[in-house]
Amino acid sequence: MSITIAMSLDLKGLSCPLPIVKTAKAMKGLAPGQLLEVFATDPGSVPDFKAWSMATGNPLVESGQDGGVFHFVLKKKEF
Amino acid sequence: MGNDVLILGGGVGGTIVANLVAKEVADKARVTVVDSTGVHVYQPGFLYVAVGRQQPAALRRPESELLRHEVNLVVDQATFVDAANQKVVLRSGRTLRYDELLLATGSRTVMDEVPGAAGAHDFYTMDGATRLFKALQEFKGGTIVIGVAGIPYKCPPAPVEFVFLLDDYLRARHIREQSQIKLLSPLNRAFTIETTSKLVQPILAERGIELTGFFNVETVDPIAKTVTSLEGETIAYDLLVLVPPHRGQKVIEDSNLGDARGWVPVDKNTLRHSNLEHVWAIGDTTNIPISKSGSVAHYEASVAADGIVAEVKGEKAPAHVYDGKVMCFLETGHGQATTIRFDYDHPPVSPSPSRLWHWAKLLFNKTYWHTVPQGRLP
Numbered sequence: 001m002s003i004t005i006a007m008s009l010d011l012k013g014l015s016c017p018l019p020i021v022k023t024a025k026a027m028k029g030l031a032p033g034q035l036l037e038v039f040a041t042d043p044g045s046v047p048d049f050k051a052w053s054m055a056t057g058n059p060l061v062e063s064g065q066d067g068g069v070f071h072f073v074l075k076k077k078e079f
Numbered sequence: 080m081g082n083d084v085l086i087l088g089g090g091v092g093g094t095i096v097a098n099l100v101a102k103e104v105a106d107k108a109r110v111t112v113v114d115s116t117g118v119h120v121y122q123p124g125f126l127y128v129a130v131g132r133q134q135p136a137a138l139r140r141p142e143s144e145l146l147r148h149e150v151n152l153v154v155d156q157a158t159f160v161d162a163a164n165q166k167v168v169l170r171s172g173r174t175l176r177y178d179e180l181l182l183a184t185g186s187r188t189v190m191d192e193v194p195g196a197a198g199a200h201d202f203y204t205m206d207g208a209t210r211l212f213k214a215l216q217e218f219k220g221g222t223i224v225i226g227v228a229g230i231p232y233k234c235p236p237a238p239v240e241f242v243f244l245l246d247d248y249l250r251a252r253h254i255r256e257q258s259q260i261k262l263l264s265p266l267n268r269a270f271t272i273e274t275t276s277k278l279v280q281p282i283l284a285e286r287g288i289e290l291t292g293f294f295n296v297e298t299v300d301p302i303a304k305t306v307t308s309l310e311g312e313t314i315a316y317d318l319l320v321l322v323p324p325h326r327g328q329k330v331i332e333d334s335n336l337g338d339a340r341g342w343v344p345v346d347k348n349t350l351r352h353s354n355l356e357h358v359w360a361i362g363d364t365t366n367i368p369i370s371k372s373g374s375v376a377h378y379e380a381s382v383a384a385d386g387i388v389a390e391v392k393g394e395k396a397p398a399h400v401y402d403g404k405v406m407c408f409l410e411t412g413h414g415q416a417t418t419i420r421f422d423y424d425h426p427p428v429s430p431s432p433s434r435l436w437h438w439a440k441l442l443f444n445k446t447y448w449h450t451v452p453q454g455r456l457p
Binding site for chain 1: 230231265266267271273292293295297308309310311368369
């Protein structure tokens, strides 16, 4: 399955809570259904992104890790 | 090998470095501090000014009284750093050359970056804290909302401390029952550090302070008296207190020494500028992903001072590096406090709040003037 990413954010090196704040800002600019991809190195971002997605209703459609870099894909909620 | 050590900023970091360098190499180098006001301000006291527990005058001392006699103080505003030619231009038109330059200019608050927030209160400047206390004295009940309008900001525990001190203040005035305190947090917890959050959240609940998570303040409507988050939530207030957005000083931005927000990129261990020779930065000034606080500037100062001294003496760089050490007190109200101590590799474990830490904080605030700027506290 291939997915089209509307925007990609490189938040490597930033510490909590900056990744969440920058993601919330970027999400504002997307249209419903569009995907935002985020790369971060703060280990706290794993629970934070999960909780942020639940709290705001923007689904976390992918998350993973590769060599200390965490990768998330969030979908802008439809309404 | 240099003999002109120039320090921009007479705050906690710049003052300690000036004194430590002068103590070591006053015979080999001329140490100069450039400060725009010549007045040293103890910023951690703003929190207490905001709730009427501290007089503004007690937080100010002439910078000249805190510097060793070998240090030159120039009261002027640095307007441009010409790193290629190792010169700094001052507002008066005067130019100072340097062999080693320390950027300790700190941060500034920019509330006007938040649409509608011009009239919001804050406790991040002396004027803001003084105006906030005046508003609190006139407050007769209603909803006080405390939110964060930009990251990073100085003293990460301050909003949590403020709500606890505010709770104490409203109780003392017997208007707590008519009042609601709402703390809006950028994350789904009270504080960035999880262990500290776990400690303070039950106390917030016990005091009836309402916590709203994932509320990153985006705009304020001063007519409707509402604040709206990036996440799309809107909350009404009677009195709004915001942590304003922060950025680096204008001289950093105008001289192109920092990133888009004016934070200076440095090596997080040596505190040398990432791209420029003979330039150092400490405290709020840097882009290091660590708290912006006097405590960080304090611990970084001896590292930068040792590095600068080694340059002046023409010696090898010292082994002494900054390990990310931070130590803060966190007021939890009712005359109690806890502490937050950590470094790059060790997350904090805060002790249970007690009267001991509250008194330790007050003692530190009082003895600051005779210990910290002089570099007497390691």
